Amino acid sequence: MxxxxxxxxxxxxxxxxxxxxxxxxxxxxxxxxxxxxxxxxxxxxxxxxxxxxxxxxxxxxxxxxxxxxxxxxxxxxxxxxxxxxxxxxxxxxxxxxxxxxxxxxxxxxxxxxxxxxxxxxxxxxxxxxxxxxxxxxxxxxxxxxxxxxxxxxxxxxxxxxxxxxxxxxxxxxxxxxxxxxxxxxxNAHLTMHQRAMERAVTYIMEHYNATIPLETLSKMAVLSVFHFSRLFKQTFGVSPHRFQIRYRMEKAKELMMFHHHLSLSTIAEKVGYSNVHSFSKAFKQAEGMSPRQFLKTHTSPT
The missing domain is CATH 2.60.120.280 (Regulatory protein AraC)
Known part of the structure; x- marks a missing residue:
């Protein structure tokens, strides 16, 4: 398969x-x-x-x-x-x-x-x-x-x-x-390392707004960086970096939809970006629209 x-x-x-x-x-x-x-x-x-x-x-x-x-x-x-x-x-x-x-x-x-x-x-x-x-x-x-x-x-x-x-x-x-x-x-090797992959993905989700080196995740899984990256992608369909970005974008959308008082700069900081420009660029690449376009489409006027 x-x-x-x-x-x-x-x-x-x-x-x-x-x-x-x-x-x-x-x-x-x-x-x-x-x-x-x-x-x-x-x-x-x-x-x-x-x-x-x-x-x-x-x-x-x-x-x-x-x-x-x-x-x-x-x-x-x-x-x-x-x-x-x-x-x-x-x-x-x-x-x-x-x-x-x-x-x-x-x-x-x-x-x-x-x-x-x-x-x-x-x-x-x-x-x-x-x-x-x-x-x-x-x-x-x-x-x-x-x-x-x-x-x-x-x-x-x-x-x-x-x-x-x-x-x-x-x-x-x-x-x-x-x-x-x-x-x-x-993929018997995936089953063997299933718990390690679950620990790694849970760690990413709990620390989604931080920079997480691959070395940190691979040590948690007791694997080399190469083998960890390969197994992670086979398990979840994306690289650890892409998984973190995807999770960050979901958190950003949640903040934009339900916390209207927050500025885009504050939201960018909360999901791990140093400035709103970097956040906007990453959001558009992931979602196909800018954060402001998302706000117009998915939130109601106050």
Whole structure:
């Protein structure tokens, strides 16, 4: 996976996610076989107990407890065989909000057996094509995904009046946990230094108005300056310096919006700039407008 900051199009896509759960089961069987088929939506299955031999298109996998299977729209898959009692909590869901989400069936046909009307139900594969998620997901935080998946299943079984909001929030949490888990699995060194990175970013936030040498942060993390800078950017998407500037700008906007009595010179000093010119230059570079333009746009006249 690519862990550089996500392109704006992907960020917009992620903000547009509005999942709907079509079906949710805590499925337990003595053995599992399923003939080749395609589905129109996503199916996310957690292997809680047993072993499953799965084929997705031309690839065959052995899925074991702790594995997460993501069956994607339009990809032919089958359960070839199983070993031992199989516990497989799973959900069928859309990641975007479609008006016909309740009308789309859970399918057991091959693509060649589908009518044109049925094929029109196929959803775009956002998680696979846009985010690059694999068919078999092996992540260190799989237990958190399992816990949230069981919450979805229990909520689906009850379906009280607040269910639509709850199921969306829980599926989004699963997607977030998987994203974090894939990053951790792909970058074991990030997991190893996670606490050090959290200490460093907390220190920056608590001392955002001070000049913080990289040497100070790297010593806190017990890393060389080079390795600290690289790990920080991989973890937070920006360099320590850019993170501090971004945080300073957020604090400056807060002061401008809610403390109208403060002058720009005072605000500049409070967020760590020696003069209003340096602050204005940094603010415009970060926000695309001057502080005075921000004030005109985001504050009401007194």
């Amino acid at each position: 690519n862990h550089l900051p996500m392109p704006p199009t992907i960020q917009r896509l992620m903000r547009s996610l509005s999942p709907n759960v079509r079906r949710a089961w805590n499925h337990r069987v003595d053995r599992m076989r399923l003939a080749p088929r395609i589905i129109f939506d996503y199916e996310l299955l957690y292997v809680e107990r047993g072993e499953l031999t799965i084929r997705v298109e031309n690839e065959t996998f052995l899925a074991e407890p702790g594995d997460i299977l993501l069956f994607k729209p339009g990809l032919e898959h089958e359960f070839v065989m199983s070993r031992g009692e199989c516990w497989m909590p799973h959900i069928h869901f859309d990641v975007l909000d479609y008006a016909d989400y309740e009308a789309v069936p859970i399918h057991f046909k091959r693509r060649s057996e589908c009518s044109e009307e049925e094929l029109a139900w196929l959803r775009p594969d956002i998680l696979g094509s846009a985010l690059g998620w694999p068919n078999v997901i092996r992540i260190p935080n799989h237990a958190e995904v399992f816990h949230t998946l069981m919450q979805i299943i229990h909520a689906y079984e009850r379906r009280d009046p607040d269910y639509p909001l709850l199921q969306k929030s829980l599926v989004l949490r699963i997607l977030y946990l998987i994203l974090k888990g894939l990053r951790a699995a792909d």
